[in-house]
Amino acid sequence: MDTNDKNFEDQAKETAKNLEQEAQKTANEFKEGWNQATNNTNNLKLVCGLLGIFLGTFGIHKFVLGYTKEGVIQLIAGIVTCGFAGIIGLIEGIIYLTKTDEEFYQTYQVGKKPWF
Structure with missing residues (x-):
């Protein structure tokens, strides 16, 4: 093996080591941040809370959270009870x-808890 081959092999090993370290760093950053509440969660919490308080009879807060079935149930219950089911909202x-923010995110967005 001549000197050029040895240098090329050393450079390839160094590059591979750098890429491995970069991939490990990126993977760790992803693991740390994938399940954390973001600023959008705070806005969603506020929007859903206010919609539940003021328009709870119509189940709009359920639709915003992505709970379509529960939103329809809330809407029908609100109509059938002439708005009395709005107490749930x-x-x-x-x-x-x-x-x-973290509890809201974990409970209603990650855990998908549809009622209370």
């Missing part, structure tokens, strides 16, 4: 607003 809106 009121309670849920207050619960949403009293949770921390």
